[in-house]
Amino acid sequence: MKKQFVVIGLGSFGSTVCRELHELGHEILAIDHNKDKVAQIMRGCSHAVVADAIDEEALKSFGIRNFDQAIIAIGDNIQSSILCTLILKEMGVRKVWVKAQTAQHHKLLEKIGADRIIHPEEEMGIRIATQLHSDKVIDYIELSEDYSIIELSTPKKIAHKKIRDLYVRERYSCTLLGVKNNHSLNLSPSSDDKIEEGDILIVMGSNQDLKKFEEKGL
Incomplete structure (x- = not known):
């Protein structure tokens, strides 16, 4: 509009x-x-x-x-x-x-x-630092001081797994908002959908939980 x-x-x-x-x-x-x-x-x-x-x-x-x-x-x-x-x-x-x-x-x-x-410089500095800190983080959006949305690249070890097998919510208290690749964007994916190597996961949660998912869930 x-x-x-x-x-x-x-x-x-x-x-x-x-x-x-x-x-x-x-x-x-x-x-x-x-x-x-x-x-x-x-x-x-x-x-x-x-x-x-x-x-x-x-x-x-x-x-x-x-x-x-x-x-x-x-x-x-x-x-x-x-x-x-x-x-x-x-x-x-x-x-x-x-x-x-x-x-x-x-x-x-x-x-x-x-x-x-x-604070454009500060906000961009945080995004760049977050991406530099981890090879898995593609992008980062700060929602508040404690909550964010991040885009994570999927490593080989979780390729071909179903979303339910990642236990994003059960173990890490995060929400998987979508999965995207070069061809499409799948918003609100089903628990039966499979993750392929190279897919990008769009995940929302507290900064502490996101870090735990990045380090242990992937």
Whole structure:
């Protein structure tokens, strides 16, 4: 379903969000005070304008309160990030996601009502470290501080086994969400389905249980 997003701050993170959402068919308004960055994003969004993130009148003139969601991706100017968040929340924007720079910045954004606070470098660092830590982990999504979804490659020793023989839930308290390979994605697989070498298991659970399944179940 097509949505309207406004992205404020066109550094590498903000520009990437713009282009990806635009590619997915959404309407994007991109805003930055730097005219060169605005010029560079023209083909990766629906509209792009030069404006100050804390110019309330300018933001109102763009009709931002009618957008489905705002992403504040301002780089190093923490003050502008906080003021922009406050302005958008007071304007009644439905959802405001904000890139945070520091722990203190995060706390302040929480206090003024940011709907989601993002740490792109930290989140990507965790995903990369998790993949580097284990040859079995293909990808990793953090759901909360204690729960995650991981994609695990299947080793030879479990090839041709039925899913029931992995005891994913019984022994490890994890949930097998799906199995995928080069040809298909099997969501909610049957206990009678067989695992083949090279299949990727999509598993959800607590970080502790996932680690136990990775080390002992595979």
